[in-house]
């Protein structure tokens with residue numbers, strides 16, 4: 001009987017502090033993450049950067065419980081999605097770095113009897129560094145004689161935007177009534193080096209669209225897009241979340257939205273809950289609140305199930321994004 005494997009693809013995260021350095025090594029070895037032409041020197045460079053960064057990175061993971069909750073959060077999403085899709089589907093994790101990786105996910109899916117597959121990147125907004133990197137890895141490992149439907153981007157999916165807007169409304173509703181007219185919603189997305197944006201990566205346009213549509217559906221009057229978690233000395237997309245809040249939070253109630261993340265991990269629990277909060281408070285904010293990641297909210301899981309079904313039927317491929325990716329292909 002036909003059986004479809006759904007691969008939930010994300011970056012992955014260290015499951016304990018000992019995994020931080022090998023995790024970073026894998027991340028910095030990916031030419032779609034660091035796109036400079038290092039050629040045969042890449043492994044050496046990845047070793048150097050991961051060794052140098054590991055101690056400060058481990059300190060951040062230590063502050064959020066000594067590990068990334070990304071894998072367990074994605075496992076919970078996989079269970080919920082399997083329930084929403086029903087018989088004929090099985091859901092498997094395929095992390096780009098760390099475990100369970102794509103090879104382990106494919107092995108699981110084949111052992112479960114999968115005859116076809118759907119690649120579901122858990123990045124709503126396509127970027128070459130994230131979505132394309134995961135898709136290339138799955139293409140390499142999935143048997144060539146079995147159909148593979150690739151979902152490219154779902155930044156404009158109505159169900160996703162409605163769930164995102166509902167989450168924003170719920171957090172704003174918790175702000176004391178007398179402060180509500182001071183609310184400023186800040187959509188904080190993961191940054192990207194400007195070198196990748198200049199090559200035509202569509203990610204910033206998709207972030208703008210998801211943010212604008214979420215704000216419109218939530219009935220939010222004042223909002224702003226910022227970018228967080230810059231790495232290294234090169235120029236990245238801006239404005240930077242922390243810098244922007246320091247300069248603009250005065251007398252506001254700041255409500256941040258993790259628009260590019262669908263589960264809790266270092267970027268939400270450290271960069272948003274600690275760094276951004278600190279910056280907003282130093283900048284004079286009356287109150288700081290962060291909208292939770294969509295996680296296993298039933299409205300979000302129903303949206304993901306729709307993304308999968310449409311993707312399987314071939315309706316979710318984004319020609320523009322695929323073309324941008326092809327140009328950047330290593």
Ligand SMILES: C=CC1=C(C)c2cc3[nH]c(cc4nc(cc5[nH]c(cc1n2)c(C)c5CCC(=O)O)C(CCC(=O)O)=C4C)c(C)c3C=C
Nearest residue numbers: 011012013014033057068070127129130190231265266267
């Ligand atoms: C150096 C280049 C990096 C680019 C470009 C980048 C883009 C990017 N990343 C995410 C989502 C995640 N990133 C995570 C961790 C992480 N990312 C980088 C570097 C780049 N990311 C590093 C070095 C790390 C490790 C943590 C650290 O040391 O800061 C994670 C996992 C977080 C966890 O809990 O483990 C996610 C998820 C997106 C969406 C993105 C561009 C669109």
Ligand SMILES: [Fe+2]
Nearest residue numbers: 011027190229
């Ligand atoms: Fe990242």
Ligand SMILES: [Fe+2]
Nearest residue numbers: 190229230267
């Ligand atoms: Fe990051």
